[in-house]
Amino acid sequence: MNDNPLTEDEIIEQRRKRRLEILKKHQVESSTNAPSRVSTEDSLTSEVTNPFSKPETSRSEDERRSLDGQQPNGLNDSSLARPVSNEPFSEKTVNENEDDEEDDMFADTPSPSLKKRKTEKKPSTVKRSLAGMQDTWDDIEGYYKVILMEELDSRYVVQSNLGKGMFSSVVNVMDQKTKASFAIKIIRNNEVMYKAGMKEVSILERLQAADPEGRRHIIRYDRYFMHKNHLCMVFEMLSLNLRDILKKFGRNVGLNIKAIQVYAYQMFTALCLLEECNVIHADIKPDNMLVNEKRNILKICDLGSASDASENEITPYLVSRFYRAPEIILGYPYSCSIDTWSVGCSLFELYAGQILFPGRSNNQMLRLMMECKGKFSHKMLKRSQFTFDNFDEDFNFINNEIDPVTGQQTQKVLNFSKPVRDIKSRLKDVLASTNEEVVIQKDFILLLEQCLELNPEKRITPKQALKHPFFRNNQPFR
Numbered sequence: 001m002n003d004n005p006l007t008e009d010e011i012i013e014q015r016r017k018r019r020l021e022i023l024k025k026h027q028v029e030s031s032t033n034a035p036s037r038v039s040t041e042d043s044l045t046s047e048v049t050n051p052f053s054k055p056e057t058s059r060s061e062d063e064r065r066s067l068d069g070q071q072p073n074g075l076n077d078s079s080l081a082r083p084v085s086n087e088p089f090s091e092k093t094v095n096e097n098e099d100d101e102e103d104d105m106f107a108d109t110p111s112p113s114l115k116k117r118k119t120e121k122k123p124s125t126v127k128r129s130l131a132g133m134q135d136t137w138d139d140i141e142g143y144y145k146v147i148l149m150e151e152l153d154s155r156y157v158v159q160s161n162l163g164k165g166m167f168s169s170v171v172n173v174m175d176q177k178t179k180a181s182f183a184i185k186i187i188r189n190n191e192v193m194y195k196a197g198m199k200e201v202s203i204l205e206r207l208q209a210a211d212p213e214g215r216r217h218i219i220r221y222d223r224y225f226m227h228k229n230h231l232c233m234v235f236e237m238l239s240l241n242l243r244d245i246l247k248k249f250g251r252n253v254g255l256n257i258k259a260i261q262v263y264a265y266q267m268f269t270a271l272c273l274l275e276e277c278n279v280i281h282a283d284i285k286p287d288n289m290l291v292n293e294k295r296n297i298l299k300i301c302d303l304g305s306a307s308d309a310s311e312n313e314i315t316p317y318l319v320s321r322f323y324r325a326p327e328i329i330l331g332y333p334y335s336c337s338i339d340t341w342s343v344g345c346s347l348f349e350l351y352a353g354q355i356l357f358p359g360r361s362n363n364q365m366l367r368l369m370m371e372c373k374g375k376f377s378h379k380m381l382k383r384s385q386f387t388f389d390n391f392d393e394d395f396n397f398i399n400n401e402i403d404p405v406t407g408q409q410t411q412k413v414l415n416f417s418k419p420v421r422d423i424k425s426r427l428k429d430v431l432a433s434t435n436e437e438v439v440i441q442k443d444f445i446l447l448l449e450q451c452l453e454l455n456p457e458k459r460i461t462p463k464q465a466l467k468h469p470f471f472r473n474n475q476p477f478r
């Protein structure tokens, strides 16, 4: 298997394609969906009658078990790590962040080198000079130049930088009224991003109305305001994302099975809410799952790629590639179950400490999926729009690879009669240390297999997943 890291050019090209898809989508939607004006005083926290909301009493017992504050045996830092005796996988691991580092099609100038990206830790302490000099507020890429102790919306005081994504920079602030901490996502000063941000706001509002008490593991959103031409979205303050957790506690070997159980249950609880609201997240991955300080509560964040399930326009670059469901690549009708696929990939990665399908192209993603799960049914291939990009007329897979020696593109037909690298064999080196863990691990493998059904119609639903035997001995929820 070729697990070599992608070249910088390949990463740039891959990410550019994805952002182009998002750009195209928002250009089409913008004329109808985006509000023409946003008031700085507008708040989205007021009560809204929500057609998607479901009364508390109608929630299943399983869902209720996962509610925040009902987990007496929460995780702590030591309970996340797997015993060091577990051997890491011998395979070379592809840089897990490669899919997040990209050239920036929204910037006026070429991006700084990929390595230089995540640099800024502390906001500048230089005082901003003259009001009215708008261009000094933004950097050349349209990110707001945050100043330590700056006041936003006459209320929030900037404490530190939290992170930087393609669409925004995120800062930690203190609300002077309540002294509470919040995270504010400051969207880049760019019309397309503003429209994408407003769409994220409307989806968050909808999810919030269906879960007014915020117990279903989607990030809590408070309100938005405008600051110097930047859309600012106020969120509850959380701690690390699961990619950071994996680096910190998994030591690149993965987290222990008990931590996986707790997080998995919360992920499926969030997916249930998304499904009830008919929302597809479309960017589920460890980077977009945040945990609290105590590490016992997980929330899914970054709804920036989310959309209504009825808007499921066929496009082959939706979702970050390693977490992309086969139906997206094939051009088969897709729905909320693409998020279940992404959760399956994320859970494997959190447990194994390595990416499940580190394909360097959509074609290679299909190959890795078939090595793991066997071949696609002809019925599915017949219904897919992009089948012949990757299969011949007899539905044989055409493997497209770059020859590492000659650098030439090579094509050869590959046949997959049955899985050659299934989940069980991939996890054979992750040894369970107790008999109890052996049983839990077996159930985990079963659950992963069901999340990773090639046919989306046969894939486990989030509601079914919550009842899976994998959660049988999950004491924190009992």
Ligand SMILES: Nc1ncnc2c1ncn2[C@@H]1O[C@H](COP(=O)(O)OP(=O)(O)OP(=O)(O)O)[C@@H](O)[C@H]1O
Pocket (backbone or CB within 6 Å): 162, 163, 164, 165, 166, 167, 168, 169, 170, 183, 185, 219, 235, 236, 237, 238, 239, 240, 241, 287, 288, 290, 301, 302, 303, 304
């Ligand atoms: N509520 C929060 N609490 C703590 N940290 C946060 C919070 N929200 C975001 N962050 C940090 O900021 C980073 C970027 O946030 P987010 O993914 O929402 O931004 P984005 O611009 O949409 O990024 P992307 O390029 O992934 O689309 C996150 O990975 C996380 O580390």
